[in-house]
Amino acid sequence: MTSQDQILISAKSVTKTYEDGFQALKGVDLDIVDGEIIALLGPNGAGKTTLISIICGIVNASSGTVTVAGHDIVDDYRKTRSLIGLVPQELTTDAFESVWSTVSFSRGLFGKPANPAHIEKVLKDLSLWDKKDNRIMQLSGGMKRRVLIAKALAHEPRILFLDEPTAGVDVELRKDMWAVVEQLRADGVTIILTTHYIEEAEAIADRIGVINKGEIIVVEEKAALMTKLGQKSLRLDLHAPLTRIPDNLSAFTGALDLSEDGSVLTYSYDTSAERTGITRLLAGLAEADVRVADLSTHQSSLEDIFVDLVREQA
Amino acid sequence: MNGRAILAIYRYEMARMWRTIGQSVVSPVLSTSLYFIVFGAAIGSQMQEIDGVSYGAFLVPGLVMLSLLTQSVSNAAFGIYFPKFTGTIYEVLSAPVSAFEILCGYVGAAATKSLILGAIILATATLFVDLQIAHPFWMLFFLVLTAVTFSLLGFIIGIWADGFDQLQIVPLLVITPLVFLGGSFYSISMLPDFWQTVTLFNPVLYLVSGFRWSFYEISDVSPMISILAILVFLTVCCTIIWWIFKTGYRLKS
Known part of the structure; x- marks a missing residue:
């Protein structure tokens, strides 16, 4: 990261303590640069999903601040959230909806005017076009994952969060997804990816942050991290x-x-x-x-x- | 104001209604028709008029209210509970929408559904009895505000509920008894003094009474009190919902 790089997301001393007393984040500081792909690595329960959920507005932080493109995520939530697309970890989809309508719904929800051409492009990029009229319940797990990505991309976000995008996904689909990520990076989308597949981080990330027990242990350029610690x-x-x-x-x-x-x-x-x-x-x-x-x-x-x-x- | 988001949620919810047309429209219409046949035609023919209105006609506002209340509550409760249950609520929470917009979408759709239902039931009723509406404006006023208020209540229940059973409990154990005991099927003047006093604590009485007044100009309590009562319920529900969104209660951890 050089000084010319523009910081797109900045988290400062973010903590989260859940109601049951579990401290998921213990003061996280993280700057994410415009246009990069950063992978957050960490074991289960390290706080990856909590951090993402806070930035996206699903979970309220206990303390600390986050800004996205200079806007505070609480005070200016409309500005920050319309920049962000989120692909959640769980396959949470509407069983009875068709692929086309659920993806169009997402676009409307984010306040964008209908744009069938864009939806068509997203579905084609994700090889979902021939499934567009299928009900989601008829799709395989891998296809549902693609639907979630399509929903996240429906409103043309500048930032994409992928929470364990390839968990439980076969090798072929994983390669497809990396190709989609490459394409998005070429379009200038900033991507934050959590994973516990290290090969995934190694294959596609520019920078790598390691989270464990609610703390960021290290954030480094991938190559630098590997030489430094290698x-x-x-x-x-x-x-x-x-x-x-x-x-x-x-x-x-x-x-x-x-x-x-x-x-x-x-x-x-x-x-x-x-x-x-x-x-x-x-x-x-x-x-x-x-x-x-x-x-x-x-x-x-x-x-x-x-x-x-x-x-x-x- | 993110009008497109409101519209997206609203359309999504309405689409759900068309998908489940049997459950959301046919079954309440069928059960209401059964009430008409049994109480209105069969038993009603044996009953004397109430304040100059035939029993069949007297029943209509009560039956519409019964459907309106139970359907508003269960539609709205289900509408918000289901995404919570499946986890798809993440998308609404991460979208650039305010609490008010979310509410407009879900409650607007639930209220629309129960209004459509109310209209269908009223239309069905004309097949059985001679209907006259003395105050169409106030009739609509009660219809719309009741649908909105009880959709808000349903929304609160949907957020509070932890399981499908809890979703059923309030409509079944609270709303239905209140409607049955709130003068939907009788005038409270038919009750002994003691029970008349008890009934005055039943909020549904005020809705049914006001609604019936808009049809036949007969009522158990003054229509002004009914109008006040519905506005009070509306305010209470709005306050609770304001608190829910402010604290993130059961929506955000």
């Missing part, structure tokens, strides 16, 4: 097995690991460190007359990072 490892397949790590490599103790059969040496290093130590390691190996058959490096995935972060906090 460990890389270098795997060396040896020509002949070793019985132990050669003495001249004692400086690497801790970072260097010999496999049980002695044929693989693994070296873990920090990519952000000034010196990775790889040259020294290779020189040391040559000195000790250890011959390397093959080498490969491995970058830890977002999943590894996420698990580390959440575990650290626990």
Whole structure:
């Protein structure tokens, strides 16, 4: 995030304590930049949905403020809400309505004049066009999910919230949905996505925020987060097995690991460190007359990072 | 003012009525016709006139009120309870609509439905009895305000209800007895003094009495009191709803 980026949504010290005393959010600060795709990652019950619900007006915050495009979500709710489309986590649809009428209803509800051409485009983009006259109850779960997305897009929002959009959705549909998200991003829509599928965040997000126990632990550019927190490892397949790590490599103790059969040496290093130590390691190996058959490096995935972060906090 | 949203909710609710036409129109009309046949034609022929009005004709305003009250309450209660139950309420809550607009949409549709129903029942009644309407303006006044007021009450019940059973309880255990005991089928002057006094505490009496007055100029209580009473009920319901939206009671956590 650079200083030129325009902040579209800004949450300041947002807390939420439910009536039963459960503290879902403990002072969340989050800025969302115009045009980005940000993924909020977190385990179940971390507060992702609560945060989204507050921004969209479904849940009242206990304290703190949120602004959308400079407007307060409470005082100027008409302005903020008309900018936002929400796809909820649960498949909450009207069973008896037709796809066409439920999507048209959403547009009217958000105060936009009827525009059949736009509705048609949305339905076609989501491969719902041939189902437009079907009652929603006749659709599969994946199709219902598409209907919810179509409803959220019916009023041409500038911001789209996708609350676990691909939970319980098959792989094909998930790929379709990512394509829709890409298209929306190209149209300049800002997208906030919650998920616990890390591969989803990794595949489509620009930035990633990790929420756990009602707090944002980290918000970073995806690449930066992965390099910053990512460990890389270098795997060396040896020509002949070793019985132990050669003495001249004692400086690497801790970072260097010999496999049980002695044929693989693994070296873990920090990519952000000034010196990775790889040259020294290779020189040391040559000195000790250890011959390397093959080498490969491995970058830890977002999943590894996420698990580390959440575990650290626990 | 988000007029399009009001219209969207209103149309959506009206579409629901056409989808469930059997349940929302045919069944109340059928049951009212049964009342006419049994009380109006069969029993009514054996009864003397009340204040110069045949019993069959005397019944009509009471029967219209019975349908109007129960249908307004249950239509509006169901209309708002169902989206709460299925979760689709999220969309209305996240939309740029004010509480007043939501209310206009839901209550407007519920009141419209019960007015349509009231009109159908009145039309049906003309098949059985000779109807005359002395004060059409006041007749409409009572009809519309009762439909609106009790749709508001239904809306409150729909928001309060936690389950389908609670949705049924108020119409069944409160509204129906009040209507039956509120002089829908008889003049309270037929009751012993003690029960006449008790009946004066029944709010429905004032509605039925005023409504009947607009037809035949006979009433149990002064029409002015009836007009005041309906305005008081309207104010009470509006106040409760204002409080509900202000606090988010059972709508927002």
